[in-house]
Amino acid sequence: AQSVTQLDSHVSVSEGTPVLLRCNYSSSYSPSLFWYVQHPNKGLQLLLKYTSAATLVKGINGFEAEFKKSETSFHLTKPSAHMSDAAEYFCVVTLRSGGSNYKLTFGKGTLLTVNP
Amino acid sequence: GAVVSQHPSWVICKSGTSVKIECRSLDFQATTMFWYRQFPKQSLMLMATSNEGSKATYEQGVEKDKFLINHASLTLSTLTVTSAHPEDSSFYICSARADALGGNQPQHFGDGTRLSIL
Numbered sequence: 001a002q003s004v005t006q007l008d009s010h011v012s013v014s015e016g017t018p019v020l021l022r023c024n025y026s027s028s029y030s031p032s033l034f035w036y037v038q039h040p041n042k043g044l045q046l047l048l049k050y051t052s053a054a055t056l057v058k059g060i061n062g063f064e065a066e067f068k069k070s071e072t073s074f075h076l077t078k079p080s081a082h083m084s085d086a087a088e089y090f091c092v093v094t095l096r097s098g099g100s101n102y103k104l105t106f107g108k109g110t111l112l113t114v115n116p
Numbered sequence: 117g118a119v120v121s122q123h124p125s126w127v128i129c130k131s132g133t134s135v136k137i138e139c140r141s142l143d144f145q146a147t148t149m150f151w152y153r154q155f156p157k158q159s160l161m162l163m164a165t166s167n168e169g170s171k172a173t174y175e176q177g178v179e180k181d182k183f184l185i186n187h188a189s190l191t192l193s194t195l196t197v198t199s200a201h202p203e204d205s206s207f208y209i210c211s212a213r214a215d216a217l218g219g220n221q222p223q224h225f226g227d228g229t230r231l232s233i234l
Contacts, residue, residue, distance in 0.1 A: 041228065043122065043228045044211075049222050090160075104150075104223060108158070109158075
């Protein structure tokens with residue numbers, strides 16, 4: 001079985017300070033990992049993805065994540081938070097479920113608040 | 117690119133009516149589409165997976181006759197909540213994936229539909 005653990009349900013930072021959202025996974029296979037962001041009453045937007053190429057993945061809006069196999073982690077970072085970054089963030093791992101029917105396994109989400 | 121349009125964004129209706137939600141991939145062909153349900157302050161719960169031209173695969177505990185899914189083309193899937201009741205009120209989100217481009221393609225999500233049953 002595969003699973004995703006987002007270690008913090010809520011992270012609060014000040015504008016202009018670094019952001020760290022933590023994610024650990026377990027997987028029987030080499031995983032593909034994603035970070036999605038969800039603003040209130042909106043769907044999910046893909047921030048970045050790891051699919052067994054470079055371990056440091058750069059995404060949109062200045063976010064990046066590093067795949068560390070030895071630590072089974074895929075933490076999301078940003079050097080300087082902006083007010084518009086306030087949202088819910090989901091770490092996601094693919095789960096193969098019969099044939100080519102890949103499913104997503106979602107973490108429970110981390111709410112990021114950014115204080116002025 | 118990779119835009120998924122979901123309509124309507126908000127529905128309020130009386131108990132007992134049926135509600136149809138559309139999900140369209142605007143600039144790519146979606147061989148696989150997914151329907152999720154999200155309760156307040158919770159993660160997404162997969163309801164069903166649909167492949168174009170075949171029957172949807174429902175997750176355990178999801179009523180097939182309650183939540184009818186049709187995926188008649190590579191750009192359109194619909195979810196119909198039949199005889200909706202207040203407990204069906206939720207945020208429904210669709211997503212689409214272009215499997216023809218190879219394995220582990222990301223899913224692209226619509227903006228969701230807020231369903232409120234009175």
